[in-house]
Amino acid sequence: MSEQRQATNSPLILVDGSSYLYRAFFASQQADLRNSAGVPTGAIRVVTSMLKSLIKQYPESPVAVIFDAKGKTFRDELYSEYKAQRPPMPDDLRSQVEPIHHIVKALGLPLIVEEGVEADDVIGTMAREASAQGIDTLISTGDKDMAQLVDQHVTLINTMTDTLMDVEGVKEKFGxxxxxxxxxxxxxxxxxxxxxxxxxxxxxxxxxxxxxxxxxxxxxxxxxxxxxxxxxxxxxxxxxxxxxxxxxxxxxxxxxxKTDVELHESVADIEKPQPDTARLIELYKEFEFKTWISELEGAENGETDSAVVAEKIAVEYDVVLDEAALDTWLDKLSTAELFAFDTETTSLNYMEAELVGVSFAVEAGKAAYVPVAHDYMGAPEQISRERLLEKLRPLLESETHLKVGQHLKYDMNVLARYDIKLRGIAYDTMLESYVLNSTASRHDMDTLAERYLGLKTIKFEEIAGKGKKQLTFNQIELEQAAPYAAEDADITLRLHQAIHAQLSQEPGLEQVFTDIEKPLIPVLSKIERNGALVDATLLGEQSVELAQRMDQLEREAFDVAGKEFNLGSPKQLQQILFEELNIPVIKKTPKGAPSTAEEVLQELALEYPLPKLILEHRSLSKLKSTYTDKLPQMINPVTRRIHTSYHQAVTATGRLSSTDPNLQNIPVRTQEGRRIRHAFVAPQGCKIVAADYSQIELRIMAHLSQDQGLLDAFSKGADIHSATAAEVFKVELDQVTADQRRSAKAINFGLIYGMSAFGLAKQLGIARKDAAQYIEHYFETYPGVQRYMDDIRAKAEQQGYVETLFGRRLYLPEIRAKNAMRRQAAERTAINAPMQGTAADIIKRAMVQVDQWLAESGFDVRMIMQVHDELVFEVPEAQVDTFVEEVKKRMASAAELDVPLLVEAGVGDNWEQAH
CATH class of the missing domain: 1.10.150.20 (5' to 3' exonuclease, C-terminal subdomain)
Structure with a gap:
């Protein structure tokens, strides 16, 4: 596509508002942005951003925004089926149209709508009128039909991709x-x-x-x-x-x-935008566009945008190439109350990363980068890595010299490779942001800089390139590397100042950061570096067996289908199931095709053999590709262990997640899934100990709801599922059958996740009315639970969030949504989040306490994994019995509830045996 021809400095700009509208909605749909009142704002944000970008790029240009009118056009009269297949506008988009119109007008842009024609026709007519007067026109659209209007005076601009298309561009794109x-x-x-x-x-x-x-x-x-x-x-x-x-x-x-529409406005009526700042601030506040509010409020004080605000801070970034300059900076660091610290390395994998340089900042705008390993041709002489670390060690290992960083666990892991123990962590901006609002989409530095400072930072891809040709940091020239690295430290310090100012206004949240998240950083760092010993041979054998079983399942599926087909092809599966075998269609895709999704096949598998075979094949295929094939490739060649990465700032509820590999997702409900845990083995002379909280969320429910029945059952050490079954099914405790206990277990766990009678009926394979009766009996037995659920829903709607026992907060932007399904989903989250979040807080507190105890005790024990409500250890055989009793006590004391916290521990030669 040709981008060589630039439009004149101030062309007439015609914005295809209807094209913007739909493209913005679908582009923002995945993020599902909403304000705290539950109002969707994604399309509003994207359309506004594109308009702002155009105005900024062409500050002297007259701009108009054109939308389709409601009702039929002349094309409907020509052809009654015109656009007949288009689905109605989604509700979430419809609700954003009027706010977008308000913002367009507040930006000082004419909003043009002409009855009986489409926006394209209005744009075409205006473009031809402008061309006749020798005026260049830029049409901002993503609609391919508009290419017919391109000529020597008319160019298309796609604001989403920032590309221009002139006559040559049309030829290049369309041929x-x-x-x-x-x-x-x-x-x-x-x-x-x-x-x-x-x-x-x-x-x-x-x-x-x-x-x-x-x-x-x-x-x-x-x-x-x-x-x-x-x-x-x-x-x-x-x-x-x-x-x-x-x-x-x-x-x-x-x-x-059409290019001859009779219009109410002419090209001469369109002028350079004159925004109504007060009205824009009012609208941005309504939709909670905080960065834009800051920009405009700055503009009212004589500042035009966030870039000008950033320039107010004098930026001085030093490149430290000799020891004299380093000593000057070390003096600054040693006398600073707090300094920002960051490492630059060759890899994101902390087990392989080589240190390339470090950066630090002591005040906003003043930072330094110390390179040690840039080795491109022509690189200047640098301080050696060994000398830098020798001089930095006392500061980095000091508890009294306080540091702030962004995701400091990574830097801690890198420094550990050089035998440096990073201490004195006062703040971590990623975790400060996460604790302040865990439902915010991302907590990386670039996102936070834009969110809290209104700043666009230098992106790594801008200096390193992308894809296979991307440079590692040591290969990047200092002219580019130094500003990037120094900015990291500078922005980190500024982010801390901005975020902590908000966090300190919420004592409960600040305590979550100080007491739970911050102390967990070194614990997770240690667990990651400890790693887990994995038997690659065992996994290889399982891979072979899985492949054989998959082959067998494939042959059985071919027999049932009467022909060979690709089990992984939804299209072929649709044809076999619904056309050739005439199995009833129970659900369709958004495009109207019969669905072969997991839940659909699960329902069909109850009656038909082929869906059951497909499900088993899918399950084994995923197991093989994700674990038995992949885990051996992830074994570190030096340590012979697998080193996962734990993430503190991902899940909304506070739960840890892990990647490379994802230990949280190893299946445990099937025999094949459990066999994977056989491969996580104890080293010679040791045993694996797995310590697990028993029914922790139900115990938290008992504490939060203060239901006397639940409190009594747990306090007496009763089997809660049998106790529930006895009450719900009106039988003596010793008469409860296995099926009744199973049903009671489904009720106990299902209700804390907000399960409906329909969901329970589906899970238990019973009639909906029977499930409704079970639930009714449950709430009669435990009325405090019903009361808690009603109260927490009302509280969530009133304040817009719920909290854990320790003050962690989960915001629920959809709790007041007009859409019933969205609102009900938020209500279910409101019920469950305090329990799931409190369970997350408890296991985190336990990890910190156990780590501290292990450091002070005589135990030679490694904590190697955290999975859900479970901690896994490697323990010398001679210490196993004593350790098990002690660790159970310490985990049980991680929280004080009105019911006992029960910890169960198992011992084995591998992880599975320890269960």
Missing amino acids: IPPELIIDFLALMGDKVDNIPGVPGVGEKTALALLQGIGGLKDLYANLDKIADLSFRGSKSMAKKLEENREEAELSYLLATI
């Missing part, structure tokens, strides 16, 4: 000039707008016809020449065109953008 775009659309048709086109003519055929002969008129004047063209189907194409001439000509009319 034809702008004047043939209408003919192109007429031949191909358009499924989105339901333009019929010529049956059997796709993009390649249309191009062959247009490039070989010319437009529609030329084609119909030269039907006899079409057979001479060299494309598939050319011999029969003349007949197709002749038979469908009426459709082709109708399609031509439908695809043609």
Whole structure:
């Protein structure tokens, strides 16, 4: 696409508002952005951002935004099926249209809507009017149809990709000039707008016809020449065109953008934007666009945007290349109350990362980068890594010299490779942000800088490149590397100042950071570096067995289907299940095809053999590719262990997550899944000990709800599932059957996750009315639980969040949503989050306490994994019995509840045996 031709400095800009609207909505749908009142704001944010970007790029240009009018247009009169297949506008988009209109007007832009025509026609008419006056026009759109308007005065700009398309760009993208775009659309048709086109003519055929002969008129004047063209189907194409001439000509009319609409506004009426700042601030506050509010409030004080605000801080970044300069900075660090610290390395994998340099900052805008291992051709002489670390060690290992960093666990792991123990961690900006609002989408430095400071930082890709050609940090020239690295330290310090100012206003949240998250950093660092010993041979054997079983399942599936097919192809599976085997369709995809999703197959598997075989095959395939094949490849060649990475700032509830590998997702409900844990083995002379909280969320429910029945059952050490079964099914405790206990277990756990009667019926395979009766009996037995659920829902709606026992907060932006499904989902979260979050807090507190105890005790024990409510250790055989009793006590004391915290511990030669 040609980007060589630049529009004049101040072209007329016509924004296709309707195109913006839909593209913005679908681009933001995955993030599902909403304000605290539950109002969707994704499309509003994206459209506003694109408009702001245009205005900033063309500050002197007159700009107008054009939207489609409601109701039918002349095209509907030409063809009643025009756009008939388009689904109705989604509710979440419809609710954002009016706010977008308000923001457009507040930005000082004319909002143009003309009855009876589409936005394209208004834009086309204005563009031609401007061209006639010799005025250049930029049309901001993502609509391919607009390419027909491009000429020497008209250029398209795609604001989402920031690309321009002129006449050469049209030729490059479509293979034809702008004047043939209408003919192109007429031949191909358009499924989105339901333009019929010529049956059997796709993009390649249309191009062959247009490039070989010319437009529609030329084609119909030269039907006899079409057979001479060299494309598939050319011999029969003349007949197709002749038979469908009426459709082709109708399609031509439908695809043609009108350029002669009688408009209420003319080009002369469109002026350079004059925004209404007060109104914009009001709207941005309503939709909680904090960065833009800061920009505008700064502008009211004489500052134009966030970049100007950033320039107010004098930026001085030093590159330290000799010991004299290093000593000057070490003096600054040693006298600073707090300094920001960051490492630059060769890899994101902490077990492989080599230190390339360090950066630090002591005040906003003043930072330094000390390179030690840049080795590109022409790199200047640098302080040696050994000398730098020797001089830095006293500061880095000092508890009294306080540090702040962004994701300091990584830096701690890197320094540990050089036998330096990072101490004195006062703050971590990633965790401060996470504790302040765990439901915010990301907590990386670039995102936080934009969110809290209104600053765009230097991105790593900007200095290192992308993909296979991306440079490692040691290969990047200091002219680029130093500002990037120094900025990291500077921005980290500024972020701490901004975020902590908010965090300190919430004593409960500040305590979560200080007492739970911060002390956990060194504990997780140690666990990661300890790693887990894995038997690769055992996994290899299991991989072979899984492959054999998958082959067998595939053959069985072929027998049932009566033919061979690709088990992994949804399309082929749809055909086999629903067309050839005539299995009833119980759910469809958004596009209307029969669904073969997991939950659909699970339901069908209750009655039909093929879905059951497919599910088992899928399960084994995932097990093989994710674990038995992959885990051996992840074994570190030096330590012979697997070293996962734990993430503190990912889940909304406070739970830890892990990657490379994901230990939390190793299946435990199937025999094949449990066999994977056999491969996590104890080293010689040791045993694996797995210590697990028993029914912790139910115990937390008892504490939070203060239901006397639950409190009594747990205090007496009763089997809670049997106790519940006895009450719900009205039988004596010793008469409870295995099936009744299983049902009670489903009720106990299901209700704390907000399960409905429908969900319980599905899980237990019973009638919905029976499930509803079970739930009714449950709440009669434990009325405090019902009371708690009602109270927490009301509290969540009133304040917009819920809290754990220790003050961790989970915001629920959809708790007041008008959409019932979204609101009910938020209500279910409101019920469960305090329990799941409190369980997360307890296991984190336990990890900190156990780590501290191990450091002070005589035990030679390694904590090697944390998975859900479980801690896993390697323990010397001679210390096992004593250790088990002691660790159970310490884990049980991690929280004081009104019911006992029960910890169960198992011992084995591998992780599975320890259960």
